[in-house]
Amino acid sequence: MQGHRLHWWQTRWFVVAVVIATVIPLLWPTIPPLVDLPGHIGRYRVQLDGPAYPWLADWYDFRWSMIGNLGIDLLIEPLAPIVGLELAVKLIVMAIPALTVSGLLWIAREVHGRIPATALFALPLAYGYPFQFGFVNFALSMALALNLFALWLRMGRLGAVRLRAVLFVPLSCALWVCHTFGWGVLGILAFSAEMIRQHDLRKDRQSGHWLQSWIRAGIGCLPLALPFAMMVLWRSGDHVTGNTMDWFNWRAKVGWVIMVLRDRWMAFDLASVTVLFVILLKGVRDERVEYSRNLLLSALFLSAIFVLLPRIVFGSAYADMRLAPFALAIALIALRPKRGLSFRGASTLAAFGLAFFGVRLAGTTVSYWLYARDYDRTLAALDHVPQGARLLTMVGRSCRDDWASTRLEHAAGLALERRLAYANDQWSMAGGQLLTVRYTPAGRFAHDPSQLVTDRRCRGEWWRPLKVSLAFLPRQAFDYVWLINPPPVEAAFLTGLTPVWRSGRDRLYRIDDRTPAAVVLDPVLLPPPRPRFMQRPS
Structure with missing residues (x-):
């Protein structure tokens, strides 16, 4: 560098100003719109308040x-x-x-x-x-x-x-x-x-x-x-899971x-x-x-x-x-x-x-700011979810890896954080993080990626088509179904579900009829459980 005089971009005031400016995008959103973050926030709620709410211990096992x-x-x-x-x-x-x-x-x-x-x-x-x-x-x-x-x-x-x-x-x-x-x-x-x-x-x-x-x-x-x-x-440790591949x-x-x-x-x-x-x-x-x-x-x-x-x-x-x-x-x-x-x-x-x-x-x-608007609109559904509800969340996505995601893939975590409701988006991999899912009545809908649904089977992915999820969901294990940006689905798959809230394509349903949907689907349409090595702890 020439001489000994500091140029404007080398001064302390400039560095301080740039560091402060860096946080500007995060000032407005209540929840930073990062894909996995809502899921982590749900885990933090169990971490902080799990002992105060007995039903959380029925759903999740949290161990330091x-x-x-x-x-x-x-x-x-x-x-x-x-x-x-x-x-x-x-x-x-x-x-x-x-x-x-x-x-x-x-x-x-x-x-x-x-x-x-x-x-x-x-x-x-x-x-x-x-x-x-x-x-x-x-x-x-x-x-x-x-x-x-x-x-x-x-x-x-x-x-x-x-x-x-x-x-x-x-x-x-x-x-x-x-x-x-x-x-x-x-x-x-x-x-x-x-x-x-x-x-x-x-x-x-x-x-x-x-x-x-x-x-x-x-x-x-x-x-x-x-x-x-x-x-x-x-x-x-014997409890540690997860492959390298x-x-x-x-x-x-x-x-x-x-x-x-x-x-x-x-x-x-x-x-x-x-x-x-x-x-x-x-x-x-x-x-x-x-x-x-x-x-x-x-x-x-x-x-x-x-x-x-x-x-x-x-x-x-x-x-x-x-x-x-x-x-x-x-x-x-x-x-x-x-x-x-x-x-x-x-x-x-x-x-x-x-x-x-x-x-x-x-x-x-x-x-x-645009993501924050989507969050505010979608999370309004939680005003209609009772505390402690057994909530099954289904977030629509496409088989194609769209450049811009909705950032709502783990909105269920905010239901867990705000309403202490069940969240089926939690990662469950022993040794990878502190929380594992133990809610066995949920079966294959217990944890991530059961919250992601599509309009058809996606090659190489474990996401279920929405029709399959609705047809095979264990209604005895849940009280509400929350559909976020779902693909189109016939009314027959929603039999026994009572609408509680809607905004755009998003829907919240109460499960009033515990019998399975009156639709016959070939069982092979239901994918096997996701292998543990596919989990994604941060």
């Missing part, structure tokens, strides 16, 4: 255990009694993109000495597709991992290596408890940074073999290793890269991703821009892990997808102008980066 997926589950314990559960969750979720942005900018400053103009292009990835999906414990752990990596770099730069070794033992354990993925990424970033540092020290000494840099880097990262033992204890699905991996900014408008999101790759290309073809060796190696390591990761790890789906936006973000902040770039050129690039961030932020704000 030491697993690498407890970020928000732990944070709501002190916060929810003060501000209420929904606001507590909202405040924590609002902190995630803010922490992600602060972490990226802090890393860029530690590595480059100043925040390069190109770093601003990475900021919209704070609202990347994994965050939109509602993998909140994962997203929180990644945001914390970025800031901890910046702290790791800073303490290394200041020569506080011994203090860092002591401090990062408990910090790495806390990060693992938040979500194991964040701890793993911190280890990768720290190891790559230590490799470069040890390599430079070896060159200064003009002695030693390159292999020594690897060994010394590994030794330097030992303070991060204690969670390995915690991982072994967690995954070796679907390796090297190249079509899916290419899709995850293209969809790193996926939200609502496909053309807008794809155009934004194109901008990011154009900026990355500048580091290869533009003589005025270069890559930091430190962060380039980190980005390459993350990219290699992304390629090697299967789609499903320990039963948790979309494992590789979650890493894509962070590998891209690290690659973007690795860019920096060479000394030959004039202030005017750097300032123009920063202005473009800030404009890109502002446009993406405005788009996300509008998108979330």
Whole structure:
């Protein structure tokens, strides 16, 4: 960077302003419109108030255990009694993109000495597709991992290596408890940074073999290793389920890269991703821009892990997808102008980066406002659901993976949270999270993905057609049926169901006739139970 004067995008006030601005899209919605989040909120209600309502114990088994997926589950314990559960969750979720942005900018400053103009292009990835999906414990752990990596770099730069070794033992354990993925990424970033540092020290000494840099880097990262033992204890228990599978699905991996900014408008999101790759290309073809060796190696390591990761790890789906936006973000902040770039050129690039961030932020704000309207309209049905009702929720979706989802796939979780009603959208995978479903009368309608229904059988999916669900639902086990954006269905399938509420295509029915629907369907139309390895805990 030229001279010693800070440019406007490198000042503290600018960083503070950008971090604050990052939360704007989440200010209006009462419930952050993230796909899986309502389901998690339902689990939090059982966690907080389960003992006070005996029927919850009949439906769900909630047990505390030491697993690498407890970020928000732990944070709501002190916060929810003060501000209420929904606001507590909202405040924590609002902190995630803010922490992600602060972490990226802090890393860029530690590595480059100043925040390069190109770093601003990475900021919209704070609202990347994994965050939109509602993998909140994962997203929180990644945001914390970025800031901890910046702290790791800073303490290394200041020569506080011994203090860092002591401090990062408990910090790495806390990060693992938040979500194991964040701890793993911190280890990768720290190891790559230590490799470069040890390599430079070896060159200064003009002695030693390159292999020594690897060994010394590994030794330097030992303070991060204690969670390995915690991982072994967690995954070796008899109660733990979940397979690891679907390796090297190249079509899916290419899709995850293209969809790193996926939200609502496909053309807008794809155009934004194109901008990011154009900026990355500048580091290869533009003589005025270069890559930091430190962060380039980190980005390459993350990219290699992304390629090697299967789609499903320990039963948790979309494992590789979650890493894509962070590998891209690290690659973007690795860019920096060479000394030959004039202030005017750097300032123009920063202005473009800030404009890109502002446009993406405005788009996300509008998108979330529209989702919030859908939430308010749909959740009005809960005013007609008695407390403790045995509610079966069915949310319509298409076989095609539409770019914009309704974000209502786990609306049943909010019925559990607000009305203490049964929610058939909960994930049930022992060892993957704290809650499992025990309501046996519900049969194949007990847990996720029984809440998703379609107009026809979808190839390769476990969703049921709405007609099949209505025909085979165990009416003795439920009191109400909540249809959200359902596909068309003949009136015969609704025999014995009394309409209670409607809004657009959404319907709430009370089950008055416990006999099955007077429709004969071939039993083979009913799919087998979903294998446990297909569950998707966040």
